[in-house]
Every structure is written in C-alpha cells, then in structure tokens.
Amino acid sequence: MEIVEAIKQRKSIRAFKSDLVTKEILKEIMELALRAPSWANTQPWEFAIVTGKKLEEIRQAFVEKMEEDPNPDIPRPREFPEPYDTRRRVVGRKVLELKGISREDREKRKLWLLQGLRLFEAPCVIYIYTDRSFYLQGDRLNIWPIFDCGLIGENIMLLATNYGLGTITQIQAVGYPDVLRKVLGISDSKLIVLGIAIGYPDWDDPVNQLRSEREPLDNVSAWYGFD
Numbered sequence: 164m165e166i167v168e169a170i171k172q173r174k175s176i177r178a179f180k181s182d183l184v185t186k187e188i189l190k191e192i193m194e195l196a197l198r199a200p201s202w203a204n205t206q207p208w209e210f211a212i213v214t215g216k217k218l219e220e221i222r223q224a225f226v227e228k229m230e231e232d233p234n235p236d237i238p239r240p241r242e243f244p245e246p247y248d249t250r251r252r253v254v255g256r257k258v259l260e261l262k263g264i265s266r267e268d269r270e271k272r273k274l275w276l277l278q279g280l281r282l283f284e285a286p287c288v289i290y291i292y293t294d295r296s297f298y299l300q301g302d303r304l305n306i307w308p309i310f311d312c313g314l315i316g317e318n319i320m321l322l323a324t325n326y327g328l329g330t331i332t333q334i335q336a337v338g339y340p341d342v343l344r345k346v347l348g349i350s351d352s353k354l355i356v357l358g359i360a361i362g363y364p365d366w367d368d369p370v371n372q373l374r375s376e377r378e379p380l381d382n383v384s385a386w387y388g389f390d
C-alpha cells in the first residue's frame with residue numbers, strides 16, 4: 164500500500180472484531196517498524212506483544228482496578244491549556260455521540276470507560292517500553308526515548324493498515340503498570356510507555372465512523388523564504 168493511502172486511512176479504532184491476528188503478520192509489521200529513526204540510533208524501545216489468555220488476564224485485572232486512579236509510568240498531563248482542552252473535548256464528545264451516550268448518563272459512560280480498559284475487545288496489544296535509566300537522569304528527564312517510542316508507534320500503526328488491521332494507541336492500556344509487570348514479568352527497570360491495541364475493525368460499530376478533525380495547516384505553520 165502506498166504510504167499516502169496508509170496515512171489517509173489510519174485512524175483510531177474503538178471497536179474490534181474477535182478475529183485473531185496471526186503471529187506471522189505481527190512479525191512482518193514489527194520487523195519493518197524497526198526501521199524507525201531514533202536518537203543516534205539508540206533504538207530505545209522494547210515490546211510485549213500479547214494475545215489470548217494473557218491478554219484476557221490483563222483485561223480482567225484492569226477492570227477490577229477500575230475504581231482506582233490510573234497511575235501510568237509516564238504521567239498523564241496535569242492540565243490541558245487551550246487550545247488543547249477544546250480539541251480533546253471535541254473528540255471526546257463525538258465518541259460519546261457516536262456511541263449514543265449522553266454526557267449525563269453516568270452508568271453508560273462508566274461502561275464505555277470499561278470498554279476502553281478492555282482495549283475495545285482488540286484481540287492483541289503491543290506494549291512499548293523503554294529503559295527507566297535512559298529517561299530519568301538525576302534531576303532531569305530525557306524525553307527523547309519517549310519521542311522515539313512515538314515514532315515507532317506510528318510506524319506500527321501505518322504498517323497495520325497494509326493488512327486491513329486497525330489500531331489505537333491507548334494511555335488506558337498502560338494505566339495500571341503493576342498489572343502488566345506482574346502478568347508479563349516486565350522489570351521495574353523498564354518504563355511502560357504506551358499500548359497499541361490491534362485487530363480487525365468492526366466497521367458496523369458507528370464509533371469507527373469517527374474522523375477526528377485537524378487544525379488547518381495555516382493555523383499551525385509559518386513559512387519563510389518562499390517568496
């Protein structure tokens with residue numbers, strides 16, 4: 164598939180079919196994704212690729228923790244200054260609208276949150292983690308390994324479209340890292356950055372109709388020396 168087509172097609176999928184993704188396809192995606200650039204080729208990423216019983220164990224444990232505040236290794240933003248707050252609210256509202264959930268319906272909103280914790284029933288998830296010692300350097304944070312994890316994450320998502328697969332990067336997937344450490348045996352010396360849920364999209368679910376907006380290029384760019 165052409166890269167332009169893959170970029171156009173990729174979007175976050177929030178309802179998956181139960182069809183499994185083969186290890187063969189996942190290996191093809193991951194092998195190619197490794198071509199991502201990184202700071203001085205440090206390649207500061209490692210992966211746990213999980214399906215089947217292990218994934219079900221994680222889903223169950225996450226749901227049981229639902230009442231606890233999530234505590235991801237890379238903290239969530241404390242605040243969303245404008246214009247970011249408006250943008251995130253718009254997408255959140257559209258998701259709820261497509262699911263037919265009103266803002267006041269706390270019960271249905273809770274069930275939707277639960278769906279997120281269950282990775283929208285995706286049959287597979289790719290956790291990306293990095294070395295804690297590279298990120299935490301005395302009183303300084305070296306954010307570049309996290310940046311590099313983002314680059315390879317996008318590679319994974321674009322490559323997945325080539326196989327008719329859908330993906331969603333989820334902070335929800337890494338909200339209870341103690342569970343992931345226990346079930347997958349990931350060491351404390353690693354920081355679990357994010358999870359990418361992957362599977363075949365359920366196109367019958369209206370939530371997958373969502374096409375998130377983008378700020379027009381003119382609003383976010385300045386051009387110099389072109390006249």
Ligand SMILES: Cc1cc2nc3c(=O)[nH]c(=O)nc-3n(C[C@H](O)[C@H](O)[C@H](O)COP(=O)(O)O)c2cc1C
Pocket residue numbers: 173174175176177254279331332333334335336357374375
């Ligand atoms: C770091 C990161 C974390 C995200 N976490 C979640 C999440 O926990 N739940 C969710 O529904 N979407 C999550 N998303 C998906 C974003 O909401 C989505 O990428 C954004 O709205 C743009 O839409 P698009 O991916 O369809 O283009 C996350 C995306 C990123 C990059």
